[in-house]
Amino acid sequence: xxxxxxxxxxxxxxxxxxxxxxxxxxxxxxxxxxxxxxxxxxxxxxxxxxxxxxxxxxxxxxxxxxxxxxxxxxxxxxxxxxxxxxxxxxxxxxxxxxxxxxxxxxxxxxxxxxxxxxxxxxxxxxxxxxxxxxxxxxxxxxxxxxxxxxxxxxxxxxxxxxxxxxxxxx
Numbered sequence: 001x002x003x004x005x006x007x008x009x010x011x012x013x014x015x016x017x018x019x020x021x022x023x024x025x026x027x028x029x030x031x032x033x034x035x036x037x038x039x040x041x042x043x044x045x046x047x048x049x050x051x052x053x054x055x056x057x058x059x060x061x062x063x064x065x066x067x068x069x070x071x072x073x074x075x076x077x078x079x080x081x082x083x084x085x086x087x088x089x090x091x092x093x094x095x096x097x098x099x100x101x102x103x104x105x106x107x108x109x110x111x112x113x114x115x116x117x118x119x120x121x122x123x124x125x126x127x128x129x130x131x132x133x134x135x136x137x138x139x140x141x142x143x144x145x146x147x148x149x150x151x152x153x154x155x156x157x158x159x160x161x162x163x164x165x166x167x168x169x170x
Contacts, residue, residue, distance in 0.1 A: 043079065044072045051090060051148065052167045053160050060158045061086075062150070064168065068092045077149060078105040088150035090168060100139035101147070103130040109152035114144040119166040126152050 046065035053060040063086060067073045073091050077083065101112060107129050113121045123140040127149075130136065148166055155161075 041075065044069070044075055046072060046089070049090075049168055051088070052169075053148075053158065054165045054167070055159050055161070056164065058159060060160065063087045064090045064148070066090055066092065066168070076106065077108070077110065079107065081107055083108055083110075083151050085151060085154070088148050088154075090166075091147045091149070093145055096143045096145060098140075098143045100137035101127065102135055102137060103127050104133065104135045106130065110149045111152045111155050112138065113148045113150075113155060113160065113166065114140045114142060115146050115148070115166050117145045119146075119168075121160070121162050121164050121166065123162060124155055124160070 046067060049064050049066055051062050051064045053062070063084070065088075067076060067089055068091075076091070077089050096117075103110075106127075109129060110127045112125050112127060114123045114125075115121050122142050122144055125138050125140060127138045128136065146166075
């Protein structure tokens with residue numbers, strides 16, 4: 001039951017995270033990538049929440065911005081010059097999804113944790129900023145319900161690994 005609530009609360013946000021340079025109103029293509037067409041799009045507003053990551057041995061509490069709408073997921077963390085050490089952005093979908101993340105116009109290196117409908121972390125990747133196409137695609141190669149982006153290396157510093165769980169209370 002809790003897993004289903006997490007999936008619903010988190011669903012709606014994972015696929016085109018940091019879709020920098022993308023049309024923020026466009027849904028991602030089947031590959032998860034929006035077509036880059038707009039460079040100077042104003043940032044959408046994001047709901048502020050707290051996320052708890054349970055590592056089994058410890059817990060990590062971070063502030064997150066929630067990207068659950070297509071325009072939010074398409075914009076992600078692009079054009080940010082920094083991100084607080086205890087903060088991130090969570091991307092949610094309302095069902096299973098797959099596809100790559102795109103770092104165009106994202107200025108800071110990030111780590112991303114992909115999670116299932118129960119919040120269990122399935123895969124963690126490191127991603128690098130990209131200023132111009134062609135940009136590398138970061139494809140986890142799995143189906144997921146959400147993703148959490150933080151400063152690159154933060155998951156490692158916090159002891160967060162595959163199999164740990166992410167909870168985002170309403």
